[in-house]
Amino acid sequence: MPLTGANLQHIKAAYSVRRVPKSAMHTLLMGDLCPRSGDLVLAEIVRLGHHRRIELGNGRRAHLYPGDRVILCYGNRYAPDQFEAYVPEHLEPCQMVAAGGIAARQHSKHSAVKDATEILPLGLLGDDRGRPLNLADWAIPAKKADTCPLTLAVLGTAMNAGKTTTAAHLIRGLSRAGLKVGAAKITGTGAGGDVWLMQDHGADPVLDFTDAGFASTFRLPPETLERIAATLCGHLVEAGVEVLVLEIADGLLQGETAALVTSTWFRQQVDGVLFAAADALGAKAGVEMVRQQKLPLVAVSGALTASPLASAEATLAVSCPVLDKDALTSETVLEILGFAKTLRLRTA
Template sequence: MKMRIKQSYICKDIEQYDINTNLVSTHVPAVGDVAVFEVLQIGKHKTIQGAEKRMQTILPGDYIMAAFGTRYATAQFEGYVPEGICPEYHILGAGGTVGLVHSSHSKFAQAGPTTLKLAGWITNAHQNVINTIAANQHLQKPFTGGMGHATRVILSVGSSMDSGKTTTAAKMVQGLSKAGYNTAFIKLTGTVFTKDADLNFDHGATTVADFGMLGYPSTYMCSLQQLLNAYESLMHLVNAAAQAFVVIEIADGIYQRETEMLLRHRPFMNTVDAVVYSAGDSLSAIHGYEMLRSLHIVPAAICGLFTASPLLVQEVKERLYAPVLTIEQMAAGELLQYIERPVYEMAS
């Protein structure tokens, strides 16, 4: 089969391969399985991120290389890997995550997802379908928590998608870096796309890493052990022991499956030195803070979109005894004075 293939970011490490069309009607996809797809109709995704991070325009009739995965994005798509063979599939994420959309935000109701047809499976010399997670198994480290204790870990969590936690993390990195501290950034959960890691690198991070480097098209529906191992592995990739701080962002909100699992897992949280919570408005700031306190987690500071409004900041300050920092204050390094506070309060 001769075709020009636009290779998505999740497939960046795949170089030697065959395209097997014989398996199209028999192989049931699994998370991480790689295939070539023909673009049928353009919907929400008009571009995909390529292996070199450049955004590539896609058109009907194009062929793309991508991997099957899931997605949880309250402002975009909820999607899953199908349990059987389907006539069409959907782009779930611009980094190359493909599956079937289960639900979507109403703003995409008219456009819908970009639809694809499976053209062939990407196989190795033994005619086995290449899997991005299996191909990066050599990078996987079992969770011990030791790497977390080799540095100071700051966790950036938020009330929901688009609550400002990525910007908060980037401004944290900027402030810590300007204060003279080597600071790395890790995106631990989400759907593969390098924008957040790139933003933090541009804000001064010495090095960045995300779950996509381990071959995960997304982390939605991963087991707790997979998440913990990914954490340990990414800490190795950023050489945590050589960093004064490692800022870690966990995607979506504190009620999201993987986020809540990690927040409730004491061995993971015992490696965290400070938690910064971001929220979109005053009510979510207050309720989210109280939810974290119910887990005996004391945020070092609260930030996020709501801090753009002095009135919302005032509402929060009148109801919570907690530091509220704007992104300008984060960028100025003011978080440093608050991160000596313990992450856990004593349970009564």
Template sequence: MTTYRTPFTASLTGAKWAFSTRRVQQSDVVGISDRVEEARSGDLVLGRVEKIGSHKRLQLTSGRGSELYPDDLVVVACGDRYAPDQFEGIARLNRQSSDLLASGGVLGQMRQKNGKIACPTTIVPVGLLTDANGQVVNLSSYAETTARPGARPTAIGLIGASMNSGKTTAAAALANGLRRAGHRVGVVKITGTAAFGDYNAYIDAGAHFVCDFVDAGMVSTYRQPVPQIETALELLLGLAGEANCDVVIVEFADGILQSETAALLRSDYVRSEVPSFLFAVPDALSAVGGSATLSEIGIAPLAITGVVSQSPLASAEAEAMTGLPIWTRDALCDPAKANALLASAASTAPFCEVAA
């Protein structure tokens, strides 16, 4: 049952709206439904913080983090999460108490967690937010519209052996190097969970255009159909082209064994749009095993980067065993070297034109 009441809008004004809801027109929300058990991925939820756990701060639509306190009202999105270093959870709400799966504002039911991580912050769902037609507000209604047809920018994929292998650092560094070389750089994060850390890192690096799967109407890509993610990639690459980017860096979250990422790397469509990759790894053994796994599906990375590049010894081991060059953050930031890497990428994509 959906109810509408005057004090409701006042409570929304004082609520903390999470970064995951950044595209929502807040004035569209006029009511609330108590049918929280029917929530699906992307539905907006008004909740009350019950107990502070692992996530002690909520990322706001403004781009800053806000300390959480018991009884805070928050607006988050129901969603799934896959994070080997933190939580795995699904888009399912419990009326008594649900779990904050990500500080970007993703609420669901935790199924398992990393043993090094504290239990999640718990939130009691007050209800699902509804619009003037009584429909539950969902992020999918605020996705970008189809981009105008046009030339695609040259795309370089950034994949990793695991979570926290250095993908975002490498993507931001390459964006900075290419910008300094005179390119209009776009960065697209195509898989993952809504959060502003990577988004802000790309902006700080000087990317001309930044977007992610939230701009395609998804709070998370975990457990979403691969064709839907492929459609999102088509949209986001088109938007980068519409923004006059001549090169776009596409980051894939987590590791190459994660289900959606693994499927996308085998996708003919994805491989046609993103024909070249950098591979971020935490150590030399991951470089060797990961490169072999990629080779089995026909991917030969342009280079290895990530955490391993911080260690000269580990880098030497990785280079000796894989035959691939190791690129440090400083090398990716260097305009001349970044341009050389782009030229290598463009040579594998004959239908893309790279601006001088």
């Protein structure tokens, strides 16, 4: 079925599909089709659930109503605090499982959240030859940096441990020190909140896995995760950044996170690891795992630092600095982390 600009003009296009211009959407493909992760889909909102808004490409969270038509992309989701969801085998009723515009079939959910918003896929969006449009078609080109600036990675115990906040505060401190900071979210599910937060704290540019052509990194093989990481870092290095800050989604026990942080690429690229946790026991267990993997741990932070008591517990439990917002946003954060000399040597 042919599409025109008028057909799509007032349709809300999600953050996850922001790299694909509406001018490339020429056809609506219907019938017995098997969606792939990253395929763009035109869908109708049937019933509102957990997500009552959709994040647009510019970051605005637009209200949704039953009957609204939206442009999403298919993708798997792993979110212990929200949904476990998978790309369906057919164009069948399913759900919008992330505010950034991910279509999938809900498999399980956290008991504290509502069911996902129900959608009716109307068809895959295609090009002028009737071929399905996929995020991979608009990915930034693969790139590998010849030399690497100082690279700091933020890992954590799980979703909502405070990883993004830790990364953002670190970026703020590095920026206050006069450094050009680039940031990347290497793994996760397509949504822009973390990207916007890191931008707001001073990182420029900021990239995520959707820029590399993936709606989600759940269920991707290790070699693909490494390729995503290398590509994002390569583009940041090309932009002339002096420090890289990387966020790795979820926790150390999540499959893709575990694969990436134990990879050759991660060991060769990352100079220091900050570990985010929600409580002292999580910090202690996480620090032990990081050290077992012989990763370069430099500090603990995260949600636990909102509590002086939790911070005190963690300080007794781990033999590394426990850094709160004030420490991370300080213009002396490199000295606090022990990297001031390293940076001077690399930029000399």
